[in-house]
Amino acid sequence: MQKEAIYHRPKNNFAYAYDERTLHLRLKTKKDDTLSVTLIYGDPYDWKDNVWQYHKQKMLLTGSDDLFDYWTTSVEPPYRRMRYGFYLEDESESLVYTEKGFFTEQPLDTNDYFSFPFLNEIDVFKAPDWVKDTVWYQIFPERFANGDSSIDPKGVLPWGEYPPARDNFFGGDFQGVIDHLDHLTELGINGIYFTPIFKAKSNHKYDTIDYLEIDPQFGDKETFKQLIKACHERGIKVMLDAVFNHSGYYFEPFQDLLKNGEDSKYKDWFHVRSFPIETKPLPSYDTFAFEASMPKLNTENPEVKEYLLQVGKYWVEEFDIDGWRLDVANEIDHQFWRDFRRTVKQIKPELYILGEIWHDSMPWLQGDQFDAVMNYPMTSALLDHFAHETISVETMADRLTSLLHSYPDNVNEVAFNLLGSHDTPRMLTLANDRKDLVKLMYMLQFSFPGTPCIYYGDEIGMKGGADPGCRECMIWDKTEQDTELFDFLEELISLRKSHSAFGNSGSFHFVSAKDGVIQYKKETTTETLLFLINSSEVIQSVEDLSLSNETTSLFGNKIKPNTALTLEPFGYEIISL
Numbered sequence: 001m002q003k004e005a006i007y008h009r010p011k012n013n014f015a016y017a018y019d020e021r022t023l024h025l026r027l028k029t030k031k032d033d034t035l036s037v038t039l040i041y042g043d044p045y046d047w048k049d050n051v052w053q054y055h056k057q058k059m060l061l062t063g064s065d066d067l068f069d070y071w072t073t074s075v076e077p078p079y080r081r082m083r084y085g086f087y088l089e090d091e092s093e094s095l096v097y098t099e100k101g102f103f104t105e106q107p108l109d110t111n112d113y114f115s116f117p118f119l120n121e122i123d124v125f126k127a128p129d130w131v132k133d134t135v136w137y138q139i140f141p142e143r144f145a146n147g148d149s150s151i152d153p154k155g156v157l158p159w160g161e162y163p164p165a166r167d168n169f170f171g172g173d174f175q176g177v178i179d180h181l182d183h184l185t186e187l188g189i190n191g192i193y194f195t196p197i198f199k200a201k202s203n204h205k206y207d208t209i210d211y212l213e214i215d216p217q218f219g220d221k222e223t224f225k226q227l228i229k230a231c232h233e234r235g236i237k238v239m240l241d242a243v244f245n246h247s248g249y250y251f252e253p254f255q256d257l258l259k260n261g262e263d264s265k266y267k268d269w270f271h272v273r274s275f276p277i278e279t280k281p282l283p284s285y286d287t288f289a290f291e292a293s294m295p296k297l298n299t300e301n302p303e304v305k306e307y308l309l310q311v312g313k314y315w316v317e318e319f320d321i322d323g324w325r326l327d328v329a330n331e332i333d334h335q336f337w338r339d340f341r342r343t344v345k346q347i348k349p350e351l352y353i354l355g356e357i358w359h360d361s362m363p364w365l366q367g368d369q370f371d372a373v374m375n376y377p378m379t380s381a382l383l384d385h386f387a388h389e390t391i392s393v394e395t396m397a398d399r400l401t402s403l404l405h406s407y408p409d410n411v412n413e414v415a416f417n418l419l420g421s422h423d424t425p426r427m428l429t430l431a432n433d434r435k436d437l438v439k440l441m442y443m444l445q446f447s448f449p450g451t452p453c454i455y456y457g458d459e460i461g462m463k464g465g466a467d468p469g470c471r472e473c474m475i476w477d478k479t480e481q482d483t484e485l486f487d488f489l490e491e492l493i494s495l496r497k498s499h500s501a502f503g504n505s506g507s508f509h510f511v512s513a514k515d516g517v518i519q520y521k522k523e524t525t526t527e528t529l530l531f532l533i534n535s536s537e538v539i540q541s542v543e544d545l546s547l548s549n550e551t552t553s554l555f556g557n558k559i560k561p562n563t564a565l566t567l568e569p570f571g572y573e574i575i576s577l
């Protein structure tokens with residue numbers, strides 16, 4: 001056995017509390033190197049006649065990527081504490097792996113084992129229950145619908161008649177969203193994520209001027225209340241964007257700093273590198289990227305922190321919003337986010353906190369900061385295979401398997417799974433207008449653990465390149481909408497709702513990935529679904545199916561129903577086993 005490849009470390013994604021009674025344990029070994037893994041575990045204080053009372057439990061191989069196998073099991077230790085180790089076997093040897101290393105014989109002293117000291121309920125990662133069953137829809141308010149031309153910003157352009165530019169305006173507003181809620185209800189979505197709505201100068205509003213005011217081009221607080229009410233009446237949750245990493249240039253404290261320099265009472269609200277303040281050639285203060293118009297806020301300053309926490313509270317308390325999406329979340333200190341969570345959850349325990357992080361995010365997902373992050377690693381695995389065609393199905397499955405094993409299951413269940421956003425080119429454009437590929441991506445996105453999000457307009461086949469190209473005006477003329485894509489998504493959403501295994505209660509694992517076909521299974525105690533996706537341009541036979549007479553097809557476009565299933569080029573099939 002390749003000992004160097006064997007890895008476990010308590011907490012994080014390797015030993016964590018799934019709920020207040022259950023622990024999940026995982027072990028990583030070299031791929032195809034170990035035949036079986038058994039967990040050896042017991043209560044650290046359970047001794048009889050000087051012998052530790054341990055138990056054994058086989059671990060399941062829950063996935064493999066290109067280099068590693070991942071083994072998983074779950075245990076409910078009666079006293080919520082555990083010492084444990086792993087017994088590994090291959091054809092020629094067996095060994096025991098514990099915190100003290102490798103043994104040929106099982107160690108007798110519990111101090112040699114790994115320790116999960118105690119499962120304290122308060123430390124369990126817990127996202128709001130409703131999130132699991134949510135299908136999100138992202139709205140960039142300036143471009144969704146113009147419902148009230150009396151509040152149009154200066155120089156507004158006729159809807160959709162010009163391409164989106166960095167600095168043009170089309171007058172999208174809250175009334176426009178209210179007017180089009182039927183479109184969302186018909187599709188089946190039950191959560192909206194709005195990019196920023198607070199007073200700001202730009203069309204994207206990430207350069208906040210006032211965190212406590214709504215941008216007048218969108219409406220007033222009264223209209224916003226109506227919008228929330230209308231959403232809630234339809235069972236739609238509302239999430240807003242919190243841009244706390246930086247303010248806008250015209251934020252009053254920053255203006256005061258510009259005016260009064262070192263004498264400004266807001267001097268410590270920002271990270272000034274040197275006085276006098278310069279914006280060019282590079283800003284003399286920390287910013288988002290090198291954007292002079294986005295000075296970084298000093299969230300370690302208690303005044304700033306208090307101010308932003310009040311902002312976080314205000315929109316929950318006064319407007320009953322259901323979630324906060326946190327912009328540039330990974331550049332703000334962890335202490336801030338811990339206090340943020342405590343503050344907003346005190347008012348509304350069921351509030352969802354979603355961090356914008358594009359990379360590995362375990363440090364923020366320990367239960368004390370965020371409920372989820374935007375799952376861009378999933379996005380890129382799917383796009384790289386289906387759209388960019390730079391990786392095979394095998395590699396895509398490898399990347400998704402290692403992603404799933406890099407987080408606890410309860411974290412995966414509420415991951416925010418997107419295929420595009422206001423920061424990325426649209427998926428149809430990336431897929432070179434290949435609708436059949438877009439459908440396959442949706443199929444995988446909607447059945448992947450987590451909660452899917454649709455970027456406005458993608459459901460009707462809108463196209464667009466990189467920011468600002470992906471922010472064009474929503475197309476409302478029915479004759480220009482791609483209703484085939486809309487219907488396809490509507491079907492996926494309704495399957496998610498009607499089949500527990502399709503939705504978020506099912507376990508997920510790849511059965512195989514080869515010749516352009518991926519097979520994966522989703523299982524609950526009552527239902528097993530097999531998904532087959534052929535991303536190749538040739539007909540593929542899937543021979544190794546154990547289909548019985550009772551097997552029924554739930555959704556698909558295969559050509560020959562048989563025990564060996566034949567999938568069309570870009571065909572898919574969901575089978576209830």
Ligand code: ARE
Pocket residue numbers: 166204206243288289290291327328329356358359422423467468
């Ligand atoms: C503007 C122009 C762009 C231009 C950019 C250059 O519109 O065309 O490329 O300036 O500086 C907001 C606006 C943007 C605007 C930007 C700056 O929406 O239109 O861009 O402000 O004025 C990283 C961050 C991540 C961030 C992305 C954009 O980690 O937090 O970059 N996303 C949020 C929002 C944005 C918003 C801001 C932050 C600023 O969602 O909409 O931009 O408030 C990799 C990296 C990631 C990186 C990602 C994208 O994968 O790993 O870290 O994200 O690429 O670049």
